Amino acid sequence: MPAPARIATPAASASTARAEPAVTMIPSTARVTATLLLTVALAGCGTSKDAMPKMPPSEVGVVTLATQPVTTTTELTGRTTATVTSEVRPQVDGIIKARLFTEGTLVRAGQPLYQIDPRLYRATRDEVAAQLASAQASAATAQAKVKRYGRLQSADAVARQDVDDAVATSRQASASIAQYRATLRTANVNLGFTRVYAPISGRIGRSTYTQGALVTAAQTTALATISQLDPIFVDIQQSSSALYDLRQSLATGEALPASTTVRLSLENGRSYPQTGTIQFGEAVVDTTTGTVTLRARFANPKGLLLPGMFVRLTVPQTMIRNAILAPQQGITRDAKGNATALVVGTDNKVALRQVTTAQAVGDTWIVTAGLKAGDRLIVQGVDKAQPGATVKPVTVKLGTTN
Known part of the structure; x- marks a missing residue:
C-alpha cells in the first residue's frame, strides 16, 4: 500500500522554505516571449550606439574661368x-704666292687675302705704258707737221693732199694715245687683281686653295667664303x-x-x-x-x-580677344581620347562637360567649346568628384594650381 500523501502545514512550509529556497517556475511560452523582447531591446540599443554619422561633401579646388586676350x-x-655672303674668287689667272689671312677669323672689307704672282701682269703693264709713250711721241710729230703744212699752204708751197694726209696722221696718233691709255688702265686693273681683297666684312671660312696652287678667272670653286x-x-x-x-x-x-x-x-x-x-x-x-x-x-x-x-x-x-584659358590639370581625356572637364554648378553639384581645346599656352589650354566665363572648373581633388555628387568648392589661385 503506498504511503498516504502529506499535507503541509503553514509551520512546516516555513521551515521547509528556510531549509530549501523556493524555485519559481515560468511557463516555457512566457520564457520565449521574454527572450525575444530582450533581444529586440538590445538590438535597438546597439544600433543607436554604433550608427555611422553622415559624411560631409568632399572638398575640391576650383578656378572660376574668365575671358582674356591671348596670343x-x-x-x-x-x-x-x-645676312650677307660673299664667295672670294680670283679675277685673273696665276699661281697663289701667299695666303694673307687666318682661317675662321673676322676680316674687314678691303683687307688683302691672297697674293697671286704679279710678274706677268706687271710686265704687260710696262709694255702698254711703253706703247703709250711711243704713241704720244708719234702724235707730237704729227701735230707739228700739221702746223708746218698749215703755214706752207697759205703760200701755196704744199699740196692740199699733203695737208689732209698730215691732219689724218695726227688724228690717228691721238686715237692711238687714247687706245693705249685704255689698255694701260686694263693692265693696271689686272695687276691689281693679283692681290685679292675681301669684298665685305665678316667671318671668313677655310681656304680651298693653298700657296702654289694655280687659279683661274673662270673657275667655279671659290677661294674662300665670307659671311656676315x-x-x-x-x-x-x-x-x-x-x-x-x-x-x-x-x-x-x-x-x-x-x-x-x-x-x-x-x-x-x-x-x-x-x-x-x-x-x-x-x-x-x-x-x-x-x-x-x-x-x-x-x-x-x-x-x-x-x-x-x-x-x-x-x-x-x-x-584672340575673348579666350577661355583652362588649367591643364582640370582637363582630362576619356577612353575615346575626348577632352572632358568637371565643373561645379550653382547647387554645388558636379557636372561633366565635353570640351574642345585649341592649343596649349603655358600650363593652360585655350578652350573653344564646352566651357564659358563664370564656370567653376575643378582643378584639385578631381578624383574625389563624381558627376552628380555634391561637393564643397574651394577657390584656388590659377598660379597655384599644379
Missing part, C-alpha cells in the same frame, strides 16, 4: 642663313593653308594681328637669348611643298648661330 602661337622649323653673321637670318616654312586661315581670321575680325616678335630654340632644345622679328614673307607658294617662306632676323653678337643650323621658332599667329 596664339605656332612652332615652325627653319634654317639659319648669313650679326645679324643673322632664319628662313622658316609655313603651310599655305595655315597662312590662308590666318588671313581669313584677320579679315573677319575673329582675331587681331599679333606682334612679329619671334623666339628661337636650338636643336638641343635650349632657348636662344635674343628675340627676333619677322622681316617679310614670300609672295608665292612653293609648288613642291605647298609652303610659304618667311624670314626672321636675329641679333647674333656672340656668333652662337652659324649658317645652316636647324632651329625651331615660336611664331605668334593671332590675338
Whole structure:
C-alpha cells in the first residue's frame, strides 16, 4: 500500500522554505516571449550606439574661368642663313704666292687675302705704258707737221693732199694715245687683281686653295667664303593653308594681328637669348611643298648661330580677344581620347562637360567649346568628384594650381 500523501502545514512550509529556497517556475511560452523582447531591446540599443554619422561633401579646388586676350602661337622649323655672303674668287689667272689671312677669323672689307704672282701682269703693264709713250711721241710729230703744212699752204708751197694726209696722221696718233691709255688702265686693273681683297666684312671660312696652287678667272670653286653673321637670318616654312586661315581670321575680325616678335630654340632644345622679328614673307607658294617662306632676323653678337643650323621658332599667329584659358590639370581625356572637364554648378553639384581645346599656352589650354566665363572648373581633388555628387568648392589661385 503506498504511503498516504502529506499535507503541509503553514509551520512546516516555513521551515521547509528556510531549509530549501523556493524555485519559481515560468511557463516555457512566457520564457520565449521574454527572450525575444530582450533581444529586440538590445538590438535597438546597439544600433543607436554604433550608427555611422553622415559624411560631409568632399572638398575640391576650383578656378572660376574668365575671358582674356591671348596670343596664339605656332612652332615652325627653319634654317639659319648669313645676312650677307660673299664667295672670294680670283679675277685673273696665276699661281697663289701667299695666303694673307687666318682661317675662321673676322676680316674687314678691303683687307688683302691672297697674293697671286704679279710678274706677268706687271710686265704687260710696262709694255702698254711703253706703247703709250711711243704713241704720244708719234702724235707730237704729227701735230707739228700739221702746223708746218698749215703755214706752207697759205703760200701755196704744199699740196692740199699733203695737208689732209698730215691732219689724218695726227688724228690717228691721238686715237692711238687714247687706245693705249685704255689698255694701260686694263693692265693696271689686272695687276691689281693679283692681290685679292675681301669684298665685305665678316667671318671668313677655310681656304680651298693653298700657296702654289694655280687659279683661274673662270673657275667655279671659290677661294674662300665670307659671311656676315650679326645679324643673322632664319628662313622658316609655313603651310599655305595655315597662312590662308590666318588671313581669313584677320579679315573677319575673329582675331587681331599679333606682334612679329619671334623666339628661337636650338636643336638641343635650349632657348636662344635674343628675340627676333619677322622681316617679310614670300609672295608665292612653293609648288613642291605647298609652303610659304618667311624670314626672321636675329641679333647674333656672340656668333652662337652659324649658317645652316636647324632651329625651331615660336611664331605668334593671332590675338584672340575673348579666350577661355583652362588649367591643364582640370582637363582630362576619356577612353575615346575626348577632352572632358568637371565643373561645379550653382547647387554645388558636379557636372561633366565635353570640351574642345585649341592649343596649349603655358600650363593652360585655350578652350573653344564646352566651357564659358563664370564656370567653376575643378582643378584639385578631381578624383574625389563624381558627376552628380555634391561637393564643397574651394577657390584656388590659377598660379597655384599644379
